[in-house]
Amino acid sequence: MNDADILITNGTVVTMDSAETVVENGAVAISADRIADIGPWEKFSDCRAKKVIDAKNGIIMPGLINTHTHAAMTCFRGLADDLDLMTWLNDYIFPAEAKLDDNKVKAGALLACAEMILSGTTCFADMYLFEDAVAEAARAAGMRAVVGEVLYDFPSPCYGSIEQGFAYTENLIQKWHGDPLITAAVEPHSPYLCAPDLLARAEALSKKYHVPLIIHVAETRAEVETLEDRYGKTPIAHLENIGVLSPRLLACHCVALTEKDIDLLAAFDVKVSHNPESNMKLASGIAPVPQLINAGVCVGLGTDGSTSNNNIDMFAEMDTAAKIHKVNTLDPTVMDAKTVLKMATINAARSLGLDQVTGSLEPGKRADVIVIDTHKPHLTPMYNLYSHLVYAAGGNDVDTSVINGRVVMENRRLLTIDVAKVMADVNQIAEEIKNG
Amino acid sequence: MNDADILITNGTVVTMDSAETVVENGAVAISADRIADIGPWEKFSDCRAKKVIDAKNGIIMPGLINTHTHAAMTCFRGLADDLDLMTWLNDYIFPAEAKLDDNKVKAGALLACAEMILSGTTCFADMYLFEDAVAEAARAAGMRAVVGEVLYDFPSPCYGSIEQGFAYTENLIQKWHGDPLITAAVEPHSPYLCAPDLLARAEALSKKYHVPLIIHVAETRAEVETLEDRYGKTPIAHLENIGVLSPRLLACHCVALTEKDIDLLAAFDVKVSHNPESNMKLASGIAPVPQLINAGVCVGLGTDGSTSNNNIDMFAEMDTAAKIHKVNTLDPTVMDAKTVLKMATINAARSLGLDQVTGSLEPGKRADVIVIDTHKPHLTPMYNLYSHLVYAAGGNDVDTSVINGRVVMENRRLLTIDVAKVMADVNQIAEEIKNG
Numbered sequence: 001m002n003d004a005d006i007l008i009t010n011g012t013v014v015t016m017d018s019a020e021t022v023v024e025n026g027a028v029a030i031s032a033d034r035i036a037d038i039g040p041w042e043k044f045s046d047c048r049a050k051k052v053i054d055a056k057n058g059i060i061m062p063g064l065i066n067t068h069t070h071a072a073m074t075c076f077r078g079l080a081d082d083l084d085l086m087t088w089l090n091d092y093i094f095p096a097e098a099k100l101d102d103n104k105v106k107a108g109a110l111l112a113c114a115e116m117i118l119s120g121t122t123c124f125a126d127m128y129l130f131e132d133a134v135a136e137a138a139r140a141a142g143m144r145a146v147v148g149e150v151l152y153d154f155p156s157p158c159y160g161s162i163e164q165g166f167a168y169t170e171n172l173i174q175k176w177h178g179d180p181l182i183t184a185a186v187e188p189h190s191p192y193l194c195a196p197d198l199l200a201r202a203e204a205l206s207k208k209y210h211v212p213l214i215i216h217v218a219e220t221r222a223e224v225e226t227l228e229d230r231y232g233k234t235p236i237a238h239l240e241n242i243g244v245l246s247p248r249l250l251a252c253h254c255v256a257l258t259e260k261d262i263d264l265l266a267a268f269d270v271k272v273s274h275n276p277e278s279n280m281k282l283a284s285g286i287a288p289v290p291q292l293i294n295a296g297v298c299v300g301l302g303t304d305g306s307t308s309n310n311n312i313d314m315f316a317e318m319d320t321a322a323k324i325h326k327v328n329t330l331d332p333t334v335m336d337a338k339t340v341l342k343m344a345t346i347n348a349a350r351s352l353g354l355d356q357v358t359g360s361l362e363p364g365k366r367a368d369v370i371v372i373d374t375h376k377p378h379l380t381p382m383y384n385l386y387s388h389l390v391y392a393a394g395g396n397d398v399d400t401s402v403i404n405g406r407v408v409m410e411n412r413r414l415l416t417i418d419v420a421k422v423m424a425d426v427n428q429i430a431e432e433i434k435n436g
Numbered sequence: 437m438n439d440a441d442i443l444i445t446n447g448t449v450v451t452m453d454s455a456e457t458v459v460e461n462g463a464v465a466i467s468a469d470r471i472a473d474i475g476p477w478e479k480f481s482d483c484r485a486k487k488v489i490d491a492k493n494g495i496i497m498p499g500l501i502n503t504h505t506h507a508a509m510t511c512f513r514g515l516a517d518d519l520d521l522m523t524w525l526n527d528y529i530f531p532a533e534a535k536l537d538d539n540k541v542k543a544g545a546l547l548a549c550a551e552m553i554l555s556g557t558t559c560f561a562d563m564y565l566f567e568d569a570v571a572e573a574a575r576a577a578g579m580r581a582v583v584g585e586v587l588y589d590f591p592s593p594c595y596g597s598i599e600q601g602f603a604y605t606e607n608l609i610q611k612w613h614g615d616p617l618i619t620a621a622v623e624p625h626s627p628y629l630c631a632p633d634l635l636a637r638a639e640a641l642s643k644k645y646h647v648p649l650i651i652h653v654a655e656t657r658a659e660v661e662t663l664e665d666r667y668g669k670t671p672i673a674h675l676e677n678i679g680v681l682s683p684r685l686l687a688c689h690c691v692a693l694t695e696k697d698i699d700l701l702a703a704f705d706v707k708v709s710h711n712p713e714s715n716m717k718l719a720s721g722i723a724p725v726p727q728l729i730n731a732g733v734c735v736g737l738g739t740d741g742s743t744s745n746n747n748i749d750m751f752a753e754m755d756t757a758a759k760i761h762k763v764n765t766l767d768p769t770v771m772d773a774k775t776v777l778k779m780a781t782i783n784a785a786r787s788l789g790l791d792q793v794t795g796s797l798e799p800g801k802r803a804d805v806i807v808i809d810t811h812k813p814h815l816t817p818m819y820n821l822y823s824h825l826v827y828a829a830g831g832n833d834v835d836t837s838v839i840n841g842r843v844v845m846e847n848r849r850l851l852t853i854d855v856a857k858v859m860a861d862v863n864q865i866a867e868e869i870k871n872g
Contacts, residue, residue, distance in 0.1 A: 074813075074816070074817075075817070076819075077816075077817065077819070077828060078817075078818065078819045078820045078823040078824050078827065078828060079819045079820075080819075081772075081773060081820065081823045081827065082758075082768060082769055082771075082772040082773060082823075083768060083769065084767075084768055084769060085768070088768075111813055111816060114813040115813040115814045118813060118814070119814070221766075277759060279763060280759035280760060280762055280763040281758075281759050281762060281768070281827070282762075282768055283762040283763055283765070283766045283767055283768040283770075284763070284766075285763060285766065286763060306828075309827065310823065310824075310827035310828040311814045311827070311828050311830075312814075313814065313830075316752065316755070316830075319752070320756065320759075322518075322717075323713060323716035323717050323756075324716060324760075324763075326716055326717060326718075326719040327715065327716040327719055327720070327721065327722060327760075329719070330657075330719045330720075330721065331520075331719055332518060332519060332520055332521070332524075332717070332718055332719040333518055333519065333520060334719075335518075336517075336518040337517060337518060375859070377510075377547055377550040377551040377554060377855060377858070377859060378551045378554070378555070378747045378748075378749065380510070380513075380547060380859045380862055380863060381510075381511070381513065381514075381862050381863050381865070381866030382514065382866075383512075383513070383514040383515045383516075383866065383870070384514045384515075384517065387514040387517045387518075387746065388514050388746075391514065391517065391717070391745065391746035391747070392513060392514060392742075392746040392747050394747075394749075394752075394830055394831075394832065395830075396830065396832040419813060422813070423811070423813060423816045426816055426817050427816060427817050429817070430817030430818075430819065434819070
C-alpha cells in the first residue's frame with residue numbers, strides 16, 4: 001500500500017464483514033470514496049497518506065445506519081410526550097406539520113444530520129413531507145440517505161393530491177439517480193392510510209426504478225384490528241394479497257405480527273426496520289425480532305423520528321434493542337450484542353439495498369467509517385468489543401466520521417454543517433410553533 | 437443576597453421541590469456546603485460571589501441520585517454478557533470477585549465515581565465487598581454515598597465469617613458517623629442468601645443506629661419460587677414475617693411482586709429501588725412501578741452495577757424507566773417524564789433517608805447541583821424541560837457538578853479524580869483477570 005487519501009490508524013478495526021474480522025492494532029486506507037485496504041498497521045508502514053487520522057487506540061468501525069427516521073421532526077422534539085397516540089397526532093403533530101415548508105424541513109433535517117453525525121450515524125432512511133429538502137440537507141451534510149416522500153389517501157401539505165404525490169416521487173427518483181450519496185425510494189405511509197390502489201401503484205413505481213419501497217406496517221394492535229375489519233386480513237397478509245411483498249420492501253415497526261405474517265415476510269424476503277424506543281415510548285408493543293431473525297428475515301435498526309424517541313442516537317437504540325427482547329422473553333441469550341450491532345450496520349445496509357455499498361468495512365466498499373474514543377471512564381476496562389459498543393458506549397463517544405471518503409466530523413467538530421446557524425434556525429421555527 | 441461562595445447563574449433552575457418550582461433566567465447561590473438562595477438572576481445582581489459559574493442558558497438542577505449500584509464492578513464491565521444468570525455468576529463474577537481486595541475495590545469505585553460525576557450523579561447507594569474502600573473512594577472523589585458491606589450466609593472474601601461481617605458493618609457505621617458525605621448502612625444481600633436470623637440481626641443493627649437497611653429482594657421469579665419452597669411465603673411476606681419491613685428498608689429490584697406484596701410495602705412505608713436496565717439485561721422482568729407509585733410507595737431509581745447494565749449513567753436509566761412501563765402496560769400515560777425525574781432526585785433522596793439533605797434545590801439543603809449544557813443539536817429545540825431531561829439528554833450533557841458545595845467537575849473536567857491514573861489502575865486489574 002503506497003498511497004491513500006486518508007489513513008485511519010492505531011485502532012482496533014471491527015469490520016462487520018461476513019467473517020466478523022477484527023484487526024487489532026489495525027488501520028483502514030481510503031482512496032477517493034472507497035475503502036482501499038484494511039489490515040494490521042505494519043502493512044501501511046510505507047503508506048503515504050494525504051491525511052492521517054489517529055484512532056488513539058480506540059475502535060474503527062463502519063458508520064451506523066438508521067433504517068427509519070423522520071429527520072425534520074427535530075422541529076417538534078418534545079412538543080408533546082406521554083400522551084395517547086391520537087391526542088398526540090391530532091392535537092399536536094398534524095397541526096404543526098400543516099405549517100411546514102421546504103425551508104423548515106431542510107432546517108430540521110440539517111439539525112438531524114448534525115445530531116446523527118455526532119452520534120455515529122453515516123446513513124439514514126427517511127420518510128417525510130418535502131422530502132427533496134431532506135435530500136438537499138443530507139447532501140449538504142455529506143450524509144448517505146434514502147429519501148422518500150410520504151404518500152397517503154388524503155391531500156399532503158407538500159404536494160396536494162396523490163397524483164401530484166406520485167409525480168413528486170418520480171421526479172425525486174430521477175433527480176437523484178446516480179447521486180453518490182442519495183437514493184430516492186417510494187414511501188406509502190401505511191396500509192391503513194393508503195388504499196390498495198395507491199399501494200399497488202407505489203409497488204409498481206418501486207419496481208420500475210429498482211428502488212426501495214418503504215412503509216409503516218403492523219405498528220400497533222389497533223392497526224391490525226382496523227385492517228382486519230376493513231379487509232379481513234392482517235396488514236402483512238393484506239400486502240401480500242395486493243402483491244406488495246417483495247425483497248425491495250422495507251416494513252417499518254412490524255410490532256403486531258402473527259406467525260403466518262412472519263412466514264410471509266421470510267418467504268418474500270421482505271426487510272424489517274426495528275424501532276424499539278419509539279415502540280416503547282408510544283406504547284405500541286415489542287416487535288418479535290428474535291422470531292423474525294430465526295425465520296431468516298433481515299432486520300435493520302432505526303430510531304424513528306425525534307418526537308417519539310426523543311433523540312436519534314443509534315448507540316442508545318442498540319442498547320435498548322439488546323435489552324428489550326431479553327426481558328420480553330425472560331431469556332438473556334435471545335439477542336446478543338453482536339446480533340444487535342449487525343442490525344445497525346451490515347443488516348441495516350442490506351435492508352436498504354445498500355449492502356454492496358456500505359454497512360461493513362471491506363475493500364471496494366464506500367468509505368463510511370467512524371472512530372470511537374474508548375479512553376473514557378465508562379469505556380474502561382474493555383473485555384469484549386461488541387458488548388462495549390452496544391451496552392456501554394454512547395453516540396457521544398464517536399470522535400471522527402468519514403462518509404463516502406469525506407471527513408464530516410473530526411475530534412467531534414462538524415466539518416460540513418454550521419451547527420450554530422442550524423440550531424438558531426430550528427429554534428426560530430419552534431418559537432413560531434409555540435406562538436401558534 | 438450580598439455574599440456567596442458560589443453563584444451559578446444564567447440558567448433555568450429546575451428545583452424538584454414540592455411545588456415543582458422552575459425559575460427561568462435564574463440563579464442558585466451557595467454558601468459553604470449549603471444552598472443559600474434561589475431566584476431570578478436580578479435577585480443576585482449585587483451578590484459578590486467568590487466563584488461564578490455560567491450555566492450558559494442551560495439547566496440548573498439537583499444532582500441525580502443512584503439508589504442502587506455496586507461501584508467497584510466497573511472492574512468487570514463487559515467481562516460476561518448475554519448469559520443466563522447462573523453461568524454469569526458462577527463462571528465469571530464469583531471467581532473474579534474472589535480475587536478482590538481493598539485496593540482493587542477502591543480503584544474500581546473511583547472509576548465508577550468518575551463515570552458517575554461525568555454523567556450527573558452526585559450521590560449513590562452502594563452494596564459490595566470491602567465497602568470501607570468504597571467509602572474512601574467516594575470521599576476522595578467528593579461524592580455523597582450510602583455504603584454497606586454485603587452480608588450473607590457464606591464466608592466473604594472481605595471479612596470471612598458473618599460474625600466478622602457484623603463487626604465490619606458496625607465499625608463502618610461508627611467510623612463514618614457524622615461524615616458530611618458518607619452514611620453507612622446495613623446491607624444483607626437478599627432473603628435467599630441470608631437466613632432469617634441474619635436478616636433479623638441486620639434489622640436490629642439498622643434500628644440501633646438509625647441507618648438504612650438495604651437488600652435485594654424479589655429480583656426474579658426464580659427467587660420467589662425458592663422462597664416459597666423454603667418458607668411458604670413470597671420474599672416480601674417472608675420479610676414481614678421476620679419483622680424486617682420498616683421505613684428504613686430500601687428494597688432493591690422488586691420485580692416479582694404480588695398485589696399483597698405491594699400492599700405490604702406501602703403499609704410499612706418500605707422504599708423501593710427500581711433498576712430497569714439491569715432487570716432487562718439479566719432478563720429478570722419488569723417491576724410493577726406504576727402500581728407501586730399508585731399504592732403510595734416511594735420509588736427511587738438505580739442503575740445496578742456496571743456488569744449488568746453496562747454503564748451507570750442515570751440519564752440513560754431515566755429514559756429507559758420512562759419507556760419500559762409504557763410498553764409493558766400499552767399505556768403511554770402511565771409514567772410521565774416528571775415522575776421519572778422525581779425517581780432520580782427527590783424520591784431517590786427520600787428512599788435513602790436523605791431528603792432533608794439533598795434531592796432538590798431548596799435553601800438550607802446541601803448544595804448538590806448540576807448544570808446541563810443544552811446548546812447541542814440533540815437538545816434543540818426545547819418545548820418541555822422534563823421531557824428534554826428524560827428523553828433527549830444524556831449524561832454527557834452535564835457540564836458542571838457541585839457536591840456539598842464543592843465543585844467536583846467544571847466544563848467536563850474532573851477536579852477531584854486523576855482520571856488517567858484511575859483508568860490505568862483498573863486496566864491493570866482487568867489484565868490480571870484476563871490472565872486468570
